[in-house]
Amino acid sequence: MKLLAFLKGKKGAMGIGTLIVFIAMVLVAAVAAAVLINTSGFLQQKAMATGKESTEQVASGLMCIGVTGHYDGTSGIDRIAIFITPNAGSAPIDLKQCKVLLTYxxxxxxxxxxxxxxxxxxxSNIFDSATITAWSNADATSFVVGKIQDADGSLDNGQVINKGDIAVLLIDVSQVFGESIPDRKEVSGQVQPEFGAPAVIQFTTPAAFTSDIVELQ
Structure with missing residues (x-):
């Protein structure tokens, strides 16, 4: 009976103090909800951007479809032309930002x-410097980009290679290495784009040069 009387005697807390506490709790909950919403939105955008960059890095890249050399008539290969095209599903690649690594x-x-x-x-002859005057820009530290196939004009309008395009990189190896590459010599390297997989270069010069134009890879 005493317990029942005690419970009946209890009254709900009322007054301005209770109201202040209630409002404070509502404000804290609202602030916490806003922080969570903002954080989740930021993380979602970050995840989308990271996923896009990862997809470009994995799916994009270049492929070497051939390497042709020019025999100087006496010493060996003095110039090479590297033919490249994008990998299947690759994003457009800016060839101005590419690097060519060669080891010999x-x-x-x-x-x-x-x-x-x-x-x-x-x-008719990609090594004819009278026709291809851009060979003069290929020196000991640089290469020249040439067009082979470019239906949409992306190579002409900014040296960007995309689906269906074929480009050629003109390199004067006699200047790069200080000499022409003689017979039976191994050359390796890669064309490294700004993002994505590189085009691999690997060839050995022939045992004997029977023509001015030599298929190396």
């Missing part, structure tokens, strides 16, 4: 972009 006789060099020419498209 224990020496590794890194070449940068130095120019562009469309004269290589349909040229």
């Amino acid at each position: 006789d224990g020496n590794t060099v890194v070449l940068n972009y130095s120019g562009y020419t469309s004269a290589t498209a349909g040229a």
Whole structure:
């Protein structure tokens, strides 16, 4: 009976103090909810951006579809042309930002972009410097980008290679290595784009040169 009387005698707390506590609790809950919503939105955007960059890095890249060399008539290969195309599903790649790494006789060099020419498209001899005047821009530290196939004009309008395009990189190896590459010598390297997988270069010069134009890879 005493317990029942005690419970009946209890009254709900009322007054301005209770109201202040209630409002404070509502405000704290609102602030916490806003922080959680903002944080979740930021994390969602960050995850989407990271996923896009990861997809580009994995799916994009270049492929080497051939390497052709020019025999100087006496010493060996003095110039090479590297033909490249994007990997299947690759995002467009800016060739101005690419690097070419070549290794020969224990020496590794890194070449940068130095120019562009469309004269290589349909040229009967890609090594004819009289027709392909851009060869003069290929020196000891750089390469020249040439057009082979470019239906949408992306190479002409900014040296960007995308689906269906074929480009050629013109390199004067006699300047790069200080000499022409003689017979039976191994050359390796890669064309490294700004993002994505590189195009791999690997060839050995022939045992004997029977023509001016040599298929190396």
